[in-house]
Amino acid sequence: MKVLEQGVNPLFMDPDPDNAREFFQKKSRAMTDKRMTEKEAVERFIPDGCYLAIGGFGANRIPTAVIHEILRARRKNMGFLGHTSTHDFQLLCAGRCFDRVDVAYIVGLEARGLSPNARRVMQSGEVQATEWTNYALTARLRAAAEGVSFGIIRTMLGTDTLKMSGGKVVECPFTGKKFMAVPAIWPDVSVIHVHEADIYGNCHIRGISVADLELARASKRVIITTERLVGSHAIRLNPTRTLIPYFLVDAVIEVPFGSYPGNMPYEYFSDEEHLALWLQKEKDPDVFEKFLDEYIYGVSSFEQYIERCGGIAKMKELRRREALVDR
Amino acid sequence: MKVLEQGVNPLFMDPDPDNAREFFQKKSRAMTDKRMTEKEAVERFIPDGCYLAIGGFGANRIPTAVIHEILRARRKNMGFLGHTSTHDFQLLCAGRCFDRVDVAYIVGLEARGLSPNARRVMQSGEVQATEWTNYALTARLRAAAEGVSFGIIRTMLGTDTLKMSGGKVVECPFTGKKFMAVPAIWPDVSVIHVHEADIYGNCHIRGISVADLELARASKRVIITTERLVGSHAIRLNPTRTLIPYFLVDAVIEVPFGSYPGNMPYEYFSDEEHLALWLQKEKDPDVFEKFLDEYIYGVSSFEQYIERCGGIAKMKELRRREALVDR
Amino acid sequence: MGQLYNLMELMICVASRYLEDGKTAAVGTGAPCAAAMLAQKTHAPNLVIFFEAGGIAPIMPEMPISVGDSRTFFRAVMAGSMSDIMATCSRGFVDYTFLGGAQIDKYGNINSTVIGDYYKPTVRFPGSGGANDFASLCWRILIITVHGKSRFVEKVPFITSPGYLSGPGAREAAGLPPGSGPYKIVTDLAVMGFEEKTKEMMVESLHPGVTLDKVRQETGFELAVSKFVQTTPPPTEQELRILRGEVDPLRMIIGR
């Protein structure tokens, strides 16, 4: 395939679908009880150096409990898919967990501002980056989900985002027009927070799915955290709702308020005060270190973290915020 | 893009995404009441010679009322997307409506057997055909839905299906491996039967969506027939369920039992006796002609067709079959 | 023997034995679906069934008549889309597929498109449907068909779905996923596999009362024969009871 132009930065993962097929051929299709704790899941499926992806959208429907556990387990030298990442990226930067990242959106928290610590990390030159866009990374996951080595899109063209990427510009064999070819990516492991799952890993998500349909299919291992476990009959009663089927999933962890301090659609809103506190504490590295000890390293479980952040009273307040009562 | 091998048959539609963009730029995004009759919809959106696609799966969730109207309107020289087509194809062959067809599955009715009349039509040499597979046609619609000129799959390779297609074998720019490139297809018009729609065309489908998500997005015009109309609040109350958003849709027609004699999941089962009657009557062209007059040409509306097929008593029986009572 | 079971029952029972427990299978309607359902109710309760139109792991109350009818996702784990099912096969998640076809050749290539000139065919068949896709993407291809000289030909006039194409290495050279290909062919006379080196069809077991000569008479090409040809174990009482009583009580398939 004639390549007209290409990015200069490295691919962190192998784009060969046959290597992925070999892995998936061996993956169990058995409908077994996959419940475990965050600790077990990180222990078994998130080793040092693996390439990680996080579901949801930065500070919306994120698997906070598992990310905290990754920090407590002191994971290092990981690769990360910086796709629509905000608080998740901020957390992993706090733990200095990764040394390479595919970038679409990082260091920012959208309307909230930029993360001082994440910028320190990315400006240190210690993290290898390859540049993409949100759609380009979605398309890379989509190609992987389709079991092919590349996908075709019309973005990145003509920009430095392309020059600093690992993508290639190709000519369409039917129209002769230029398109962007982006390589498939099969992350070693992804962690996705959902509304409901059964013990086998069949999942429901309410509201936008962002790129989680593609992510769950592209990932070699999938860890699910769920607001609540439901019986399998609840899945089979309405199979139209299933977004992630069980055979993709390796671990299921029930974590109520699991997206806190992020927003969980239809459940609770984000804790903007707490997220603002992060940005403030990050300004001074020493202050930030104490902050991390207080909220993550010095905490034994996600439940304890919730307690330190205001416990059930705070959760009730965030539920009210989300429900938009009186509107 | 280096082409290693390619099919010899023609593309019936233009694969250039910029021509599709020009059309879609002009398409109205207004949320207006799109209700009309089958007659009006065929009159306005399904002219002689246009390229048509039908949603659902052959004899499951098909828009029978509109297909009957296409026959009564004596439409000719159309193009057809023969994707998972069974009774829909059988109907259009009965009306001799098309002269070119992209073939994935035609002339058959799955476990029910083959259509004698459809075979006569396809063996006459009067219909131009280009060969594909079900996934290849889904991928062509998917590429169109993504606004690019081609899609990448790993099927058709090495076969005569490829030789008699309009596809091309290309080399992956990342792995050097061979893949099948299939051209995007934007049908002029598609007709899709759904469970619920509002007057603007926002649609719910229960059960498998087959390729209708891709089809609705790829088609320049979309005609919806729906088992029932629902208020817009029913759509906005649970936007997660919306599969087809209103701005893709040009016409909304409420047609209870609209998939008859096909199956409508969760509503009514297919009328196997009636479908068997078709295969039997088709054996003798003269007998078949009378049969068509009795059930389609001599009938003024879909309601009247339902009456001739047993009316409400038959519908109740098919509901019972579908509901699997006592199981 | 004929009194104990008919040939369709024999084919379905024998075919079902090749589906392992805990594996995934993409099946069509008719005999393949019956074989998969029988396997679930006997030795492979954890067999996961996929249908091309979107159904995943249904609890089928009866035989579907279409791969897209409501039975194919009744109480299923997921009612998805064709795109998702085919993508799942493409990723290597589906272990078996189960196909039929008008004609088959010694490399397991299937014709279900035309006989005669493509542009003015003597006989037009449905075409690939999802068969070419499954035969390209699933790991192991199983085929159920009745034997006969006109069906088992040296080279099919039209390759709709890929077997081993022109022989060893041909699938890989064409770009098809390595390690995939035809596995077993179950007919009314015998079970055939494929010779490791040549990729040619090879008789592995003869059904009760069937001779190798009979199979050769009904085959349009030179059949290889395994060193260890066996007699196919006939359907067990349990297999027949479940097939007739639970899988196909309306005799939609076994009544043919």
Next chain:
Amino acid sequence: MGQLYNLMELMICVASRYLEDGKTAAVGTGAPCAAAMLAQKTHAPNLVIFFEAGGIAPIMPEMPISVGDSRTFFRAVMAGSMSDIMATCSRGFVDYTFLGGAQIDKYGNINSTVIGDYYKPTVRFPGSGGANDFASLCWRILIITVHGKSRFVEKVPFITSPGYLSGPGAREAAGLPPGSGPYKIVTDLAVMGFEEKTKEMMVESLHPGVTLDKVRQETGFELAVSKFVQTTPPPTEQELRILRGEVDPLRMIIGR
């Protein structure tokens, strides 16, 4: 004048006027979203808003803080996926997009990635996010940003999202969809469009009390000037009342 409205209010009100009724717009959070919501509540009640994470045509009870938070699909027509939203833009269904950015040059190219060496940047910004995608796929690009010599540069050191790239014909040559590109830039000083032939940024209207010299002082390159430079009509009482009372009562954006 300054007492009647602040500069953020001015930018939002002016920007909102460029969104036509019955069109579609893909917007981000902050000022762009405020402008779109204001347009809906004034002259463009049928403006259809898309959010990159999947929300389509929500009835927003308040300003979203994230393009993926629950407000972006509250009582929406559809809560879909990023893939579907971007594909919809790619098909040509989205008329406007609304972007910000750290730096912009005379061809409307935006930098939101780095300042300094890419591999050891002086300043690391978030990167494209969905901005490059929207700037590539939507028909008309609107930009809201504050004026300043360091923001308005001759050539951005890093093109994150495409404007007219190197000038006339460059977008098409790169493979971007014909007919798309930067449309208007609204700052705290003026509104700029792009000169038809040269595709260079051109002053079209000056905000009340702002001189052309002032704009030039705050711009790092030679600005073209329209033959028909006007004075930007100031925010109307109605615009301000709705912006303050209904769009951003918590002053999340206009309070900055």
